[in-house]
Each structure stands twice: as structure tokens, then as C-alpha cells.
Amino acid sequence: MTNLVNIPKKLLALVVSMMEAKCAGMPEGEHGYLLEYVSERDLYVGAFNKAAAEQAAKLGFVVVTNDEDGTPALRLERRDEFLTSFAGGVLEARRGNDAYYASYASHEFAFAAGYEHALNVHKSKIPYDVETGIYCHGFPLREDDEEVFKQS
Numbered sequence: 820m821t822n823l824v825n826i827p828k829k830l831l832a833l834v835v836s837m838m839e840a841k842c843a844g845m846p847e848g849e850h851g852y853l854l855e856y857v858s859e860r861d862l863y864v865g866a867f868n869k870a871a872a873e874q875a876a877k878l879g880f881v882v883v884t885n886d887e888d889g890t891p892a893l894r895l896e897r898r899d900e901f902l903t904s905f906a907g908g909v910l911e912a913r914r915g916n917d918a919y920y921a922s923y924a925s926h927e928f929a930f931a932a933g934y935e936h937a938l939n940v941h942k943s944k945i946p947y948d949v950e951t952g953i954y955c956h957g958f959p960l961r962e963d964d965e966e967v968f969k970q971s
Contacts, residue, residue: 908933
């Protein structure tokens with residue numbers, strides 16, 4: 820298996836918390852979310868590791884900023900490409916394919932993060948689905964279904 824990007828644990832955790840962020844239209848669940856995506860401002864607000872956020876900013880895919888009230892917030896650069904590539908990484912890992920496909924993604928880092936997270940989910944059996952109310956961008960809404968959760 821090809822490992823194209825070595826993603827530090829705290830940086831991957833930051834990306835995952837963004838992909839798990841509560842967003843408009845999301846079914847209500849009892850899962851507590853670290854971040855919320857506010858589409859009107861295109862920001863992720865909530866609790867996040869500042870050092871990991873600065874590392875993401877240095878890599879160029881996150882801008883560390885503040886919300887209207889001065890609360891620290893994150894803006895995901897090239898968000899559509901990032902979300903698409905993250906979901907592509909999840910899909911390829913779930914299919915058992917190699918990470919080689921990352922070279923075809925519009926955002927290689929996002930693909931690698933999705934791929935690595937999907938492998939971790941498989942090992943730890945994180946219950947992403949409608950019944951648990953725990954969602955992550957790119958993962959199926961139900962284990963036996965192909966429909967995936969898409970962050971809006």
C-alpha cells in the first residue's frame with residue numbers, strides 16, 4: 820500500500836473534526852461536535868488545536884481567522900476540492916484500493932487524510948451512521964447503503 824503523505828496525528832484530528840462538524844440540515848444526534856460549519860460565513864467555529872491549525876495554515880489548506888464576535892475560527896481553502904478529495908480517499912480505502920489514486924485527486928492532502936481516516940475508522944469501528952447520529956463527510960449514512968453524508 821502506498822502512503823503518499825505522512826499526516827501527524829493532531830493534524831489528522833483537526834481535519835477529521837472539520838469533516839465531522841455540525842452543519843445546517845444535519846439530522847440531530849446526541850453526538851457532541853467540536854466544530855460547527857457556518858455556511859453563511861464559510862467558517863468552522865468551535866474548539867480546535869491551535870498548533871494543528873497553524874500547521875494546516877502553513878500547508879496552505881486552512882486560514883486561521885476569527886468569527887464576527889472574535890472567536891477563533893477556520894476557513895478551509897478550496898473547500899469544494901478538499902471535500903471531494905477527502906470523500907474520494909474514504910471511498911478508495913473502504914473499497915480496499917491503494918492510496919495510489921491520491922495522485923489523481925485535486926487535493927492530494929485531503930485525499931490522503933480521508934484515506935487514512937477511513938482505515939482508522941475500520942480498525943476502531945467508529946459508528947458513523949443515521950442510527951448513532953454520528954456523521955463524517957464521505958462516509959455512508961448506513962453501513963449497508965452507498966449514500967454518503969455530504970457536508971453542505
